[in-house]
Amino acid sequence: MIILTEGNTNPVAAKTATSVIRYRREEVVAILDSQQQGGTSQELLGLGGDLPIIGQLDQCPDANTLLIGIAPAGGRFPNAWRLIIIEAIERGLNIVSGLHDFLSDDAQLSRVAKVNRVTLTDVRKNDQRRVASREGIREDCLRIHTVGADCGVGKMVTAIEINEGLKSRGHDAKFVATGQTGIMIEGDGCPIDCVVADFVNGAAEKLILDRQDHDILLVEGQGSLVHPRYSAVTLGLLHGCMPQGMILCYEVGRTAVHGMEQVSLLSLEKLVEIYEMMASAMHPSQIIGISMNSRRVSDAEATAERERVRKRLGLPVCDIFRHGPDDLIDAVLRLQIELFA
Amino acid sequence: MIILTEGNTNPVAAKTATSVIRYRREEVVAILDSQQQGGTSQELLGLGGDLPIIGQLDQCPDANTLLIGIAPAGGRFPNAWRLIIIEAIERGLNIVSGLHDFLSDDAQLSRVAKVNRVTLTDVRKNDQRRVASREGIREDCLRIHTVGADCGVGKMVTAIEINEGLKSRGHDAKFVATGQTGIMIEGDGCPIDCVVADFVNGAAEKLILDRQDHDILLVEGQGSLVHPRYSAVTLGLLHGCMPQGMILCYEVGRTAVHGMEQVSLLSLEKLVEIYEMMASAMHPSQIIGISMNSRRVSDAEATAERERVRKRLGLPVCDIFRHGPDDLIDAVLRLQIELFA
Numbered sequence: 202m203i204i205l206t207e208g209n210t211n212p213v214a215a216k217t218a219t220s221v222i223r224y225r226r227e228e229v230v231a232i233l234d235s236q237q238q239g240g241t242s243q244e245l246l247g248l249g250g251d252l253p254i255i256g257q258l259d260q261c262p263d264a265n266t267l268l269i270g271i272a273p274a275g276g277r278f279p280n281a282w283r284l285i286i287i288e289a290i291e292r293g294l295n296i297v298s299g300l301h302d303f304l305s306d307d308a309q310l311s312r313v314a315k316v317n318r319v320t321l322t323d324v325r326k327n328d329q330r331r332v333a334s335r336e337g338i339r340e341d342c343l344r345i346h347t348v349g350a351d352c353g354v355g356k357m358v359t360a361i362e363i364n365e366g367l368k369s370r371g372h373d374a375k376f377v378a379t380g381q382t383g384i385m386i387e388g389d390g391c392p393i394d395c396v397v398a399d400f401v402n403g404a405a406e407k408l409i410l411d412r413q414d415h416d417i418l419l420v421e422g423q424g425s426l427v428h429p430r431y432s433a434v435t436l437g438l439l440h441g442c443m444p445q446g447m448i449l450c451y452e453v454g455r456t457a458v459h460g461m462e463q464v465s466l467l468s469l470e471k472l473v474e475i476y477e478m479m480a481s482a483m484h485p486s487q488i489i490g491i492s493m494n495s496r497r498v499s500d501a502e503a504t505a506e507r508e509r510v511r512k513r514l515g516l517p518v519c520d521i522f523r524h525g526p527d528d529l530i531d532a533v534l535r536l537q538i539e540l541f542a
Numbered sequence: 543m544i545i546l547t548e549g550n551t552n553p554v555a556a557k558t559a560t561s562v563i564r565y566r567r568e569e570v571v572a573i574l575d576s577q578q579q580g581g582t583s584q585e586l587l588g589l590g591g592d593l594p595i596i597g598q599l600d601q602c603p604d605a606n607t608l609l610i611g612i613a614p615a616g617g618r619f620p621n622a623w624r625l626i627i628i629e630a631i632e633r634g635l636n637i638v639s640g641l642h643d644f645l646s647d648d649a650q651l652s653r654v655a656k657v658n659r660v661t662l663t664d665v666r667k668n669d670q671r672r673v674a675s676r677e678g679i680r681e682d683c684l685r686i687h688t689v690g691a692d693c694g695v696g697k698m699v700t701a702i703e704i705n706e707g708l709k710s711r712g713h714d715a716k717f718v719a720t721g722q723t724g725i726m727i728e729g730d731g732c733p734i735d736c737v738v739a740d741f742v743n744g745a746a747e748k749l750i751l752d753r754q755d756h757d758i759l760l761v762e763g764q765g766s767l768v769h770p771r772y773s774a775v776t777l778g779l780l781h782g783c784m785p786q787g788m789i790l791c792y793e794v795g796r797t798a799v800h801g802m803e804q805v806s807l808l809s810l811e812k813l814v815e816i817y818e819m820m821a822s823a824m825h826p827s828q829i830i831g832i833s834m835n836s837r838r839v840s841d842a843e844a845t846a847e848r849e850r851v852r853k854r855l856g857l858p859v860c861d862i863f864r865h866g867p868d869d870l871i872d873a874v875l876r877l878q879i880e881l882f883a
Contacts, residue, residue: 275673275740301671301740330642332616332771335805394740399616399642401739401774426777427823430673433742433778440773464676467823475823478816482768482808 202266203231203258203294207282209271210234210245210254212496213459216353217299217382218270222249224361224386231261232270233285258285258292269298272381278302286310290317299324299381301395324381325395329404333441338406342413343537346444347422347492348476350451350466352431352459355521356422357383359450359492362526363533364419370530375415377408379438383421394423394434401434405441417533420444426475429464436479443484446536447476448529450492453506469514490532491518543607544572544599544635548623550612551575551586551595553837554800557694558640558723559611563590565702565727572602573611574626599626599633610639613722619643627651631658640665640722642736665722666736670745674782679747683754684878687785688763688833689817691792691807693772694800696862697763698724700791700833703867704874705760711871716756718749720779724762735764735775742775746782758874761785767816770805777820784825787877788817789870791833794847810855831873832859 204222206215210232222229222242231253232242238256242249255261267289273279278300286296286304290313298304303323305311314321345363347356360376361383367374376383378390396404405420412418420442424431449472458464467475473488480486491510495503503523511518517528545563547556551573563570563583572594573583579597583590596602608630614620619641627637627645631654639645644664646652655662686704688697701717702724708715717724719731737745746761753759761783765772790813799805808816814829821827832851836844844864852859858869 275671277671301738330616330618335770335802394738396739397642397735398737398739398742398775398778399735399772402769402771426820427781429676429781429824430743431740432781433774434739436767436777437739437774440768440770461676475819478819479767482816483770 202228202268202297203233203255203261203264204229204268204270205233205282205285206270207234207285208236210237212246213353214273215246215270217272217385219246219248220357220382221268221270221385222246222252223358226252230264231255233258233267258288264294267294267296268385269296269300272299275301278304287313290314290319293317293319295320295322297322297324297385299385299392301325324384325392327392327396327404329391329396329400331400331403331407333402333406335406337410338443339413341541342415343417343446343533343540344409344420344442344444345417345446345448345533346420346439346442347448347450348435348439349422349425350449350469350472351425351455352428354450354452354455355492355494356450359448359521359526359529360419360421361386362521363448363529366526366530367417367533372417373415374417374419375412377412377418377420377442379405379408379421379423393438394431398433398437401437402441405438409442417537422450426479427467428458429461439480440483444480444486445484445540446489446533447480447486448490448492449473449476449488450494452494452496453498453503469510473514488516489536490529491516492529493518493520495520495523543569543609543638544574544596544602544605545570545609545611546574546623546626547611548575548626549577551578553587554694555614556587556611558613558726560587560589561698561723562609562611562726563587563593564699567593571605572596574599574608599629605635608635608637609726610637610641613640616642619645628654631655631660634658634660636661636663638663638665638726640726640733642666665725666733668733668737668745670732670737670741670748672741672744672748674743674747676747678751679784680754682882683756684758684787684874684881685750685761685783685785686758686787686789686874687761687780687783688789688791689776689780690763690766691790691810691813692766692796692800693769695791695793695796696833696835697791700789700862700867700870701760701762702727703862704789704870707867707871708758708874713758714756715758715760716753718753718759718761718783720746720749720762720764734779735772739774739778742778743782746779750783758878763791767820768808768813769799770802780821781824785821785827786825786881787830787874788821788827789831789833790814790817790829791835793835793837794839794844810851814855829857830877831857831870833870834859834861836861836864
């Protein structure tokens with residue numbers, strides 16, 4: 202596949218691209234951004250090695266899919282991309298999109314896709330119409346939920362890395378994707394932020410009911426309980442998936458809500474209090490560890506921050522990429538023993 | 543208009559019918575329920591006087607609208623009603639529905655409506671696609687939000703009654719409808735529970751931005767912050783409308799979530815704590831009064847409960863219908879003075 206990030210090839214705007222490259226590198230042949238042509242993924246996104254940035258589709262003739270690699274606030278379709286997508290369709294590429302604006306609802310794109318016999322896949326499209334029941338929940342399935350101080354702090358990658366670590370230690374774990382990028386990586390899940398509000402809790406509960414044959418579920422979190430834009434998504438997901446344990450994710454040095462500089466972030470202590478109170482209103486739950494995203498600071502600063510937060514909160518703390526996820530995996534297994542042994 | 547409540551003519555299942563009759567009585571000519579034919583609204587719903595229950599549409603030739611008067615969990619369209627609705631359309635009646643299943647998306651109903659030149663109005667249909675901005679909020683507009691211990695405890699009627707009381711005392715107040723019934727009564731608003739999850743907070747904020755030329759807004763609450771099914775709706779609305787003051791609504795004697803008897807309700811003290819914490823994470827906010835729905839108890843029991851709760855919480859308490867809403871109106875005006883005087 203080729204990943205389209207036109208004009209947005211940086212780790213924040215191209216969050217989807219970055220994660221797809223991280224976890225499905227072998228399927229990606231190029232990044233399409235005419236403004237950054239000639240560079241490499243490693244230079245611009247900090248991963249992906251020599252994966253090339255191409256300026257035009259004909260520079261990469263062997264792809265069969267174009268994946269839209271950005272996740273803008275509101276999920277709108279940048280209209281400037283229409284011509285690129287039409288060209289891709291005409292070259293026979295299937296299109297995969299995680300935007301709120303569904304490509305398959307666009308009359309022109311649908312028509313062109315039909316003529317060229319390619320598929321338009323809207324990962325966020327869903328028809329969830331189920332309210333939560335609170336029935337049939339398997340109590341000895343351990344549900345771990347990654348929650349956050351904000352968007353874009355590492356809730357998805359924390360769930361994935363813990364899941365991978367548990368599996369490599371021989372445990373029967375499963376990553377439960379709740380956003381478009383997670384679904385692209387895992388191949389299943391529910392785009393919870395695109396469910397009609399009345400059915401968010403029910404859709405999250407269904408994710409659990411359908412997967413509780415596994416011993417441990419790692420449920421990807423969304424937004425934050427105190428996010429001015431997305432707290433509805435966060436609470437519905439939290440209440441629907443009823444975690445016994447939560448891992449709080451934050452970014453070192455971030456002081457305001459991403460994209461809303463006038464809104465300050467809360468302290469980790471306050472976040473622990475809020476998440477534990479709101480989760481436990483539905484099912485007893487505790488924060489069992491802190492996932493610290495330290496991408497913007499040095500090794501020394503990361504080490505110092507890790508020690509400080511460990512001491513302040515009395516919880517395991519690590520940057521899953523810098524330090525590895527073992528401390529958090531151990532915390533999950535301790536909770537499993539505490540609850541079920 | 544005729545209100546359809548077929549087989550569900552009771553105050554709980556026919557919540558929409560009951561409120562439309564309460565606030566738009568002069569526009570209603572009959573209730574349609576073939577199973578209760580010959581009765582009156584007063585007997586079955588406890589209000590509406592001699593408004594007749596009819597068994598067939600031809601018993602009431604002078605209506606021009608059929609309004610669907612139930613709000614079931616999940617908002618599904620009871621298929622048994624299809625024949626009744628088709629008959630109504632063929633008799634030239636416009637149809638108004640608040641269900642999640644949109645009549646206007648139904649191929650058969652749309653076709654029949656077109657042939658008979660009547661309109662199908664889906665009150666819940668919306669295309670909200672705006673994320674919250676936290677910009678342009680008028681700080682000296684007093685935002686009061688009715689919040690609840692559960693669904694169906696009186697959040698809408700509390701907001702309406704306080705709004706009416708404020709207006710009759712000469713204040714510039716406005717009821718802000720957030721559900722299908724409120725919108726049918728007020729004529730504007732947003733069906734917040736039918737907005738796509740990512741845009742719930744933004745839709746609620748827009749309700750405020752569009753109405754803050756008024757001095758006081760009474761924003762109808764939805765669900766409960768601890769409702770297993772609908773807490774996503776509740777939190778997005780709470781964070782989007784950023785109330786300075788909240789009124790907590792509950793029903794005397796109810797101990798479990800309506801329709802989920804296995805889920806206990808929290809104490810009023812705990813609810814006050816949760817609502818104040820979650821609202822204040824976005825904007826300083828406090829519970830200023832308690833709206834007590836005492837429909838299932840005697841006058842003496844209601845009086846005793848009112849005194850008990852007043853003492854326990856140190857807040858004004860009243861049943862807006864039994865005692866009148868004056869105590870809550872006074873609480874709103876005290877907050878206005880406290881904040882803006």
